[in-house]
Amino acid sequence: MFIEGRVAAFISLLFIAAALLYYINRMRGGLKYPLRRLAALDAIDEAIGTATERGRPVFFTSGDGDVVAAEGTQVLAGLDVLTYVAEKCATYNVKLIAATSKPNVHTITEEVVRTAYAKAGRPEAYQPDSVQFLSDQQMAYCAATLDLMRKEKVAAAILIGPFFRPGLIIADGAAEIGAITIAGTARMSQLPLFVASCDYCLLGEEMYAGSAYLNDDATSIANIAGQDAAKLYAVALILIGALLSTAKVEFLINLLKR
Numbered sequence: 001m002f003i004e005g006r007v008a009a010f011i012s013l014l015f016i017a018a019a020l021l022y023y024i025n026r027m028r029g030g031l032k033y034p035l036r037r038l039a040a041l042d043a044i045d046e047a048i049g050t051a052t053e054r055g056r057p058v059f060f061t062s063g064d065g066d067v068v069a070a071e072g073t074q075v076l077a078g079l080d081v082l083t084y085v086a087e088k089c090a091t092y093n094v095k096l097i098a099a100t101s102k103p104n105v106h107t108i109t110e111e112v113v114r115t116a117y118a119k120a121g122r123p124e125a126y127q128p129d130s131v132q133f134l135s136d137q138q139m140a141y142c143a144a145t146l147d148l149m150r151k152e153k154v155a156a157a158i159l160i161g162p163f164f165r166p167g168l169i170i171a172d173g174a175a176e177i178g179a180i181t182i183a184g185t186a187r188m189s190q191l192p193l194f195v196a197s198c199d200y201c202l203l204g205e206e207m208y209a210g211s212a213y214l215n216d217d218a219t220s221i222a223n224i225a226g227q228d229a230a231k232l233y234a235v236a237l238i239l240i241g242a243l244l245s246t247a248k249v250e251f252l253i254n255l256l257k258r
Helices: 007-028 039-055 073-093 103-119 138-152 166-176 191-197 204-215 218-246 251-257
Strands: 059-063 096-100 131-133 156-160 180-185 202-205
Touching: 007 156, 039 059, 039 156, 039 202, 039 204, 059 073, 059 138, 059 166, 073 096, 073 103, 073 156, 073 180, 073 204, 096 103, 096 138, 103 180, 138 166, 156 166, 166 191, 180 191, 180 204, 180 251, 191 202, 191 204, 202 204, 204 218
Parallel strands: 059 096, 059 156, 096 131, 156 180, 180 202
Antiparallel strands: none
């Protein structure tokens, strides 16, 4: 009836799904789930405040990945942060510049920014040219981004999403003009470069907590709680399996093979 080697995976899937449903119901019922403070996300308000004081724009880009590609979840995580950034910029009347490198991402980014301005109660302040499509070629996108940041003299640069070769160049260019730089990515090869070149950095899955952390969305927080439960489940299996194997009891090993 069951395919060998899939029973344990199916049971694990049921556990994770049950944990997610449990936390979603509890969060909607008013449960408060504590989230670890993230300096990079806390610094967003500081960066927007600095831009307000200087009368200079805030720059945002979700990288040079596509929403329909493997790195699509990173793009969406970046756009979740952009929702918060755009709403704050609308509230404080700070110019926002969002740069994109893929047509799909550009369309979504326009809608995200437009909706954020409407949510802030200032739909008339939205300017179509605040979201700019630069190029779908990596280095052309990089060069256009550098030129745009320097021309506009941005006070803050927020780079959250999948970044490839242009990542370090853009971050270094932002730092060169004195902008506060906040970056985040789940690409392991890019993280050391962002840590070295940016003022604040979101490491790996910290980036995915942006929506829950900034917007206090119950469903997003429930997803994080469910993921934490899944991690505890995995750690428990590892520890119990190690102890049983040490005692030469192979019950759990045999169970996981089913």
